[in-house]
Amino acid sequence: MIVYDLECREGAHRFEGWFKSSDDYVRQQERGLVTCPHCGSGDVAKAVQAPRLARKGNQLPEAAPPARAKPPAPGTPAAPVANAPLPPQAAELMQALATMQAEALKSSRYVGQDFAKDARAMHYGERDAEIIHGQATATEAKELIEEGIGLMPLLFPVVPPEQAN
Known part of the structure; x- marks a missing residue:
């Protein structure tokens, strides 16, 4: 499985896409099957992303500083969060x-x-x-x-x- 960070060119929405292979991504893109889940646009491209490298088994992950979330723009619907309490x-x-x-x-x-x-x-x-x-x-x-x-x-x-x- 390959995970690509994708970006909608119309609304600049970022999202993940999971594909069997890079060829699978290309085939789906050519057939118009890759669309933005936020706005439905088919104008989607791979976004710049950091490489995903696996750590060696004897390496501990470094403690990352707590990320500061920037507040959403007014009128932006809240994104669903899996670990948030239910309404x-x-x-x-x-x-x-x-x-x-x-x-x-x-x-x-x-x-x-x-x-x-x-x-x-x-x-x-x-x-x-x-x-x-x-x-x-x-x-x-x-x-x-x-x-x-x-x-x-x-x-x-x-x-x-x-x-x-």
Whole structure:
């Protein structure tokens, strides 16, 4: 994988692009597939960037002085930051979703690794239908969907009953 720093010439937006190879970048650029994620412009070029050199295993990184962030220009939307706290509305929504999932699981039976087998048996009338939850691989889930068996991934991890405190 090659990571290029790219820059939109129209809005001077900088962003990263990941490519399989330098030839892959050229092919995508020629086909017009490299666009600015901020404004959608196709006028994008590689930006000047520092080389990325790996350190030797016996070298410790030098402590960098804390970077001073310059304040954004007025009217500039804030960029999303992965380690920033969630906005209050998002935190409330996540809590509400977690509560709804917990309530739904109270009327469901945990079947563990037998989820795909049990879902199939109920779908084909080999056993009584009931609400179940458990574990399935991505392949098993895809096969169930292809067979027309309804399922839904849980939004939050569930601790198996035998592992709960």
